[in-house]
Amino acid sequence: MSPPEPSYAPTPSQTVGPFYGYALPFPRGGDVAPDGDPETITLHGYVLDGEGRPVPDALIETWQPGPDGSRVGVPGSLRHDPVTGRSFGRDGVAFTGFGRVPTDADGHWAVRTLPPGGVSYISLAVFARGLLHHLYTRAYVVDEPGDALLGSLDAERRATLVARSEAPRTYRFDIRLQGDGETVFLEFPSGPGPGSA
């Protein structure tokens, strides 16, 4: 049985292009953890193309529960000065769960955050020039034996989702858009679904 035709057809995706850099990134976009929190972990890596070359014009967004498992999200990631309109980013106190960082000239990105509560992964969205529709993936900071998603993958593919512990509280997670060691990318059920009004 095919699902019913949705009443509202989605707006198609388009590439973020190369020139988002003066617009989307904001101060302290990668500082998800409150300042000075001793639980802070660093998640970082490179975005690489099908020839293993760095992608300097990619944008990474991260989303995760707080250490207590809370998924509500708190406003205040991209705060503005109400007088000057100047963007000054986070307040250094609230944990908003949301990170946004551009890759640098070497294709490198980093976020400093807190360990996710209740799950062992941090969710990522990857945008780039040349990418017509962003990609989702997950960085598992714990290789959870019972995880359904990890368990459904063969060892080689599974390894692309597991962040490598490099140093205390530092995890390396490279994103390979294509080719050898291509990262596992995810999709989620879409649309109103069967039985919807």
Place this chain on the structure above:
Amino acid sequence: MTTLTDTASGYHPPRDHPPYRSSRLRHPKQPLIPVRDPEAVELSGPAFGVTDVAALDHDLTRQHPGEPLGERITVSGRVLDRRGRPVRGQLVEVWQANASGRYAHQLDRHPAPLDPNFTGFGRCLTDDDGAYSFTTIKPGAYPWRNHTNAWRPAHIHFSLFGTAFAQRLVTQMYFPGDPLFPYDPILRSVSDESARQRLVCAYDHDLSVPEWSLGHRWDIVLDGPSATLFEEGGDH
């Protein structure tokens, strides 16, 4: 539960679209892995609020002391989910070239003038009806090096959040009747004609402000699940 995946639905462009040269080494060749876990973190989303947006962020013509050059326009519309319900209180971000077709970005070397009174970036939150509105300048077309004589049609980049991380959308809005449409591989990456038309705004005279700006209407429908849809989908 039958699932419409983004690859099966055809609403979005294929990531492998050779006419857009930059896509060649930047699209995965392995199929995407479906996630059907109702507890998936991606079914919740970041939240934005009044502290994230300043009062004049929605008016790109008032971010500098002087008036920017070009045709002043208002772009308004609603952000909806797949059931047509308003997406409330979520962040809408726009960025664009100036009236001459130049971005305020150091790597944009197109020899068209920069406008000291126009940066080309704006933000707002959707209201209780899911509505957003920006005042800006109609961007110019510009050349790029994808192929010989490649020109991008005038467009405004949009970035949108829904109630789920899996509803995230980055897209581009185009202007009606642009003669460059048949030549642009980015717009034409959307192969379905009706889907492509959904990227084009409509001139709306009721939105035009006398002695001030020309009005354009563009509604946006976010794909992907919300947590509610996900749960209800399993019940029926």
